[in-house]
Amino acid sequence: MSHVVNAKATTESPMQELFAPIRAELVAVEQALRDELHSDAPFVDELLQYGCLLGGKRLRPALLLMTAKAVGTMTADHIKLAAVVEMIHTATLVHDDILDEADMRRHLATVNSRWDNQTSVLLGDYLFTHAFYLSSTLDSTYACRTIGEATNTVCEGELRQVGNRGNFGLTEAEYFRIIGAKTAALCACCCQLGAHYAGADEETVARLSQFGFDLGVAFQIADDVLDLVGDESDTGKSLGTDLEKQKATLPIIHMLSQVSGREKAQMLELLDTESPSTQTRSQLAEWLDRYQSIAYTQQVARDRAERARMALEPLPDSPARNVLEMITHFVVSRSH
C-alpha cells in the first residue's frame, strides 16, 4: 500500500485505459461515492469530498466490476460494493498517513499540511464505518461477512508487519503471510464479491477469489521491488522507504539467504538503521545486484501473476476476461 496520500484521480494511467469495458459502471461508482459521502457540516463535507478523490486508480472497484462482467450479470449491488471497497481502500490510505512520534521528529516536512492526525484518524474511521453500513444495505449478510473478514485480515497483516519492524530474520513464508493479509486479501474479496453477486457458481467464486489473491500477492511483490529500485534501474540505485521503515521485503530476504558468516553480519549491520546513508544504500544495491535478488524477486512476482492468469482459463472468452488477463501482466511490468 502507498504510504503517500495524494489526490491522483485526474491522471489517466495505462491501467485505467484497460478499464474501457466497465467505463459506465466506474462512472456510476464515482456517483455512488459522491452520493454516500457528504455532510451538512461544511468541515465534514470538505473532508469527505477530499476522501472521494484519494484512492485515485480505482483498481479495487475495477477488479470487482470486471470480475462480475467476466462471469455473469452486472447488478446495482455491484456498484454499491465497488463503492464500498474503494471506501475501505481509501480508509487504509488515510490511516497509513498518520504519523508516528518518531516520524514526526525525523520528517516534519511530511506532515499532512491540510489536517492533523486526529482528523485523519476520524476520516478513516468514517470511511470504514460508512463502507460497513453500505454493505449492510444489501439483502443478505454475505457482503458484510466477506468484507468484515477481509478488512480484519488486512489489519492483522498490517499489525504483523509492524511487529516485524527491524526483523531481518523474517522468513519468506512469513513475508508471504504478511503481504497475503495486508494486500491480497482485499483483492481476493473484490473478485469474490464481483463473482458471487453476478450469480456465478461456488467453484467459480472460489476460483476468482484465488485469482484476486494471487494478483494481489504479485502486485505487492512488484511494489516492494519498485520501492527498492524505483524507475531508475535494476541495480537498486534509489533504495526506498521500506528500508527506512525497517521492513524486510523479498529482495532483502533473498539477499540475506544467499550468504552467511561475516558478510551476513555486515549486511544486517548496514540494514540496522532508519536513515541509511548514500554509502549504505549503494553497498546494499551492490549486494542486491551480486546475488540477483531483484531478478529473483521479479521472477517470483511473474510466477504468481502467471498463476493468477491460469485461474482465468476456464472462463468463457470475453473482453472483461481479456482485461483481467492483461491486468496480470500489467501488475508485474509496471514501473511506477
Add this chain to the structure above:
Amino acid sequence: MSHVVNAKATTESPMQELFAPIRAELVAVEQALRDELHSDAPFVDELLQYGCLLGGKRLRPALLLMTAKAVGTMTADHIKLAAVVEMIHTATLVHDDILDEADMRRHLATVNSRWDNQTSVLLGDYLFTHAFYLSSTLDSTYACRTIGEATNTVCEGELRQVGNRGNFGLTEAEYFRIIGAKTAALCACCCQLGAHYAGADEETVARLSQFGFDLGVAFQIADDVLDLVGDESDTGKSLGTDLEKQKATLPIIHMLSQVSGREKAQMLELLDTESPSTQTRSQLAEWLDRYQSIAYTQQVARDRAERARMALEPLPDSPARNVLEMITHFVVSRSH
C-alpha cells in the same frame, strides 16, 4: 468519551455493582472477547490482550444485556453483540489516544509509552473490523445495519466536534447534535439491539432505543460538567481538558448566552487559548458560578435522564428494569 486510556478492568465501580442481574452474561462477554481477540503472532496477540482490557466499565455491553433482560429473552446473539459494542467502544478509545502534531509538541509526556501512533491506529482498525465481522455472523443484516449506522454517526459527530474546535459561537442545538452523534448514538444502538434480539415488538424496540439515546445525552452532559468542575466542587476549580481542546460544552455555551457586549468579548478572549493560565481558569470559574451555568447544565442533564427513566415506565417490573432506572440516576450523580 474519555480521552485517557487506562486499563481499569479490575476496579469495581458502584455502577458495576448494579450489574448483578447480568453477572453471568458479562462473564460470557469477557470470554467472547478473549475468544475473538487473539493471534498466533505474539506482538499482535499482546496488543489484542491489552485491547480486551481497555474498555473497563463494560457499560455498553451491560446496557445491551440489561435491556434484553428487561424486555424479553436473552440469547447467544446478545453475548456476541455485547462483545461487538465493547470492541467498537474500545476502538474509539484507542483512536482517541492518537496524538496530534500539536499535542506532541505541548504534551510530550502524554505520548502512549507502550506503542506508537501507527500501532494505535491499526489496533483500533482491527477492533472495528473484527466487530463488523462478528456482527455479520448473525442470521440477518439487522445487527450489521444498526451497528454500521451507529458507528458512522459516532464518527460524523467526532468530526463535527473537530470542525468546531475553537468555535465558541456554537449553539445549544449544534452542541446537542454533536453529543447525540458522538456519544448517544452508540448507547441507543446497544439498547435497540438488546431489545430487538430479545424478541420485543417494534414499538418497544424504538422506545428502548430512545431510552439509550437520552441516557447517552445525559451521560455526556454530566461528563462535560465533570471535565470543568471535577471532583472538587461546583465552582469550577479544576477547569479541564475540553478548554485546552477548545471545545465549547454546555456550561460555556450557557455562560456566553447570559452576557453581551464587553463582558462577552472578555470571556471569548479568555477562552481563546489552548493553555489557560491559573488566573484564566479561576476567572472562568467565577463567571460559571456567577451565571449558574454549572447548575443550569446539571439540571439539563437531570431532565434528560428523567426523560430516559420515563421511557421505562411501560415495561413490566423486573430487577433488570429497576437497574436501568437506577442507571438513569447514576449517570447524572456520579462524581468521576
